Amino acid sequence: MHMPQLGLGTFRLQGQQAIDSVRNGLELGYRHIDTAQIYGNEEEVGTALAAAGVPRDEVFVTTKVWTAHLAGNLLVPSLKESLRKLRLERVDLALIHWPSPGAAVPVAESMQALLAAREQGLTGAIGISNFPIALMREAIDAVGAANIATNQVELHPYLQNRRLAAFAREAGIHLTAYMPLAYGKVMEEPAIQAIATRLGATAAQVTLAWLLGKGYAAIPSSTKRANLAGNLAARSLVLAPGDIAAIDALDSGGRIVSPDFAPAWDRG
Template identity: 65%
Template sequence: MSVPALGLGTFRLKGQQVIDSVRMGLELGYRHIDTAQIYGNEAEVGEAITDSGVPRSELFVTTKIWTANLASDKLAASLEDSLHKLRLEQVDLTLIHWPSPDDALPVADYLGSLQETKQRGLTGQIGVSNFTISHLQQAIDTVRATEIATNQVEIHPFLQNRKLVEFARANGIHLTAYMPLAYGKVLDDPVLQRIAAEHAASPTQVALAWLLQQGFAVIPSSTKRHNLASNRAARHLHLSDADMAEIATLDRGERLANPEFAPRWD
């Protein structure tokens, strides 16, 4: 299975808020739900999925292993706990959420442990998130590029991550863009506003279409039904080559996800 092009992100959503978001998303036709251990909402995501009545075979559920669980004696048990919270026997994709802080643990160790969970049937696919070129190369050396379903990283018009994108494409590794709307900053950009007006669309739809047309998966989030529907409609927006090229000029290296434990970015 490949990673669905459009998913529903749940970062920063808690309690009833995430239940309502996932419920509305599933009602609107979303079938890829993205969560993570550190989000603290796997149980609520599982509740919303269970109550939705959507057949499991139609869903694609992603979760991520937190850095505290990367050690070989913790990783599999933490994924089993995630499955219990999500009320699932298997997730479709499990990612290493961040490389081990300061590379205290080798990529080969925890990616090898993650591959073992796939062999046990706990996850359908494996992948990584926030991996630099160096970490990706180590991952390729450990499990081969064909085993890495995606590298989930921050990509939006203001942070285009071109070096990493080029390396991933050269090695046949798919990319998922998180924070694709730059925390809503795309709404205020004059270029995106003008292109949106020309297409009778919104700036958020333009930003998502720009990513989708490059072959990235996107996982925007929202708590509002209108925005969830609007984001999903971006699949049907086609930007011209001129539009794509103009948006490419907006890159300003504006990284929004950069915690203290982040790796040295490319």
């Protein structure tokens, strides 16, 4: 799997706004686009991809299977519907978006169905999202760690998921950070602002550079072309050890996304 480390997220983007964001991102040089069935914007993402004129093999596209489609007989048909909306023959990465609420569908059933989707050529790679360590173990038992390309989780300076990150690293499973800018909260963080001022960068760039430097992928979203361009520039920003330590110290377990159907999160 050759997933570009910095991608463009599309959470909460709807209609023309989603089309414009993806179009601008592709024009600026993004080559990793992240969407999901529940976002309700796969068709718009597909429209932007089709209009961009970027060769298909140059764009890495991720979508995520919603909880209503995790049963073994539902997952593949739902992914085929996603492909229809995206106007693609296959995605590059398909993820289980959330573990089945209340474990209604066993992790093994969903993972094996996802593996079957890969074997059918519907996706290049498979993975998981919002899986704590206990459920990561179940996913590994079901299909093997080598078949799990990434675990996409909330990860930012205020929620660094260190236990999960250590487990993933030991298992050889990559992490993708969603909500990497803590829904804009990092822009008001004095410690990050000070680093940004000294480096002539933005707080968003500093935060993304911190994530990328740890080896994570990150998928920030924006409706503004200037912000999209600025985020992309984070790839060339290198932080000093003292700067990294200052951001590391911000961890407070400050989770933003935790719906009532969320699994039992790891602490620390």
